[in-house]
Amino acid sequence: MIQHAPPTTHSDRQSRLPLITISIPVLDEADNLDALYERLYCLAETMAGRCTLEFLFSDNHSNDLTWTKLSQLASKDCRVRAIRFSKNVGFQRSILANFMHARGDAVMQIDADLQDPPELLVVFFDLWRSGHRVVYGIRRARAEGAAINLFRRLGYWTIDKLSEHPIPRDAGDFRLIDRAVLDALTRMNVPSPYLRGMIAGLGFEQIGVPYKRAPRTLGQSKFNLARIAELGLAALINHSVVPLRLASFVGAAVLLISIVGGLYFVIEKIVQPDYPRGFARVYVLLLFGIGLNACLLGIIGEYLLRTYRILRGEPLAIVEEALNFRRDEVRL
Structure with a gap:
């Protein structure tokens, strides 16, 4: 069962550099972790003096060496924090459960496959500091087949047209959200979340940043047409009557x-x-x-x-193990 991380106060934020949590859900991504950590490490060096980073992983009960590799990274870098769920709870639920353990003044969500460049935090961070509470990436190009690209575009168009509130098209889960948005999001009781729609429906100042999505080089994608259709169904049911x-x-x-x-x-x-x-x-x-x-x-x-x-009222996720967490931050 999960607990919320203690929120930071306004005085805390004024007295130190802002803390940015990089939230990374993983499922059988052992092959990508070394390259991902290297880029996150370089990103932290680039952002030094402007903010501090923590790298928060949520392992959706991987069957490969993902948790072993996370344990190795956490043992040598205290900025690496990780939780492992007792079972696979699904992609969207794993992201939301990870958000509930984030300590940052803002949280940037990325995938472990490096298709979304973590270096875009530099741009996201500037827009966040200028007053935007949500900064999301807009996929201008993606290395996928024409059929699945058309399927996605039709899906995004349909969801946007039928939703009770506008949902950005061609925007995935690659985004940075402010602590105020995060707190509102984690108070919502949604057992089958569709985070893009939930965040869009909260309001606040939001802005999109176009970027080119890179192809996956290692590992296997967890999203096929059936999973994409299931996610689209959740979007329609959750955000449209x-x-x-x-x-x-x-x-x-x-x-x-x-x-x-x-x-x-x-x-x-x-x-x-x-x-x-x-x-x-x-x-x-x-x-x-x-x-x-x-x-x-x-x-x-x-x-x-x-x-x-x-x-x-079943729990969103049950944490089986945790790395670099205090005992009072998570219940195992």
């Missing part, structure tokens, strides 16, 4: 069409007594109605499932 209202509108429209169709067949039968019986039509309409009802019930069920999970 359009699907729920659509179920009502479609149901009413089908009912109206059925009434009109029924009157048409009655009149046709009166005008032409020898009008053939349309068994095929009946079967088609019957199957259509059954399929439509199942689809609409599925939409309603997605909303009920999220309500059930909130009422069930």
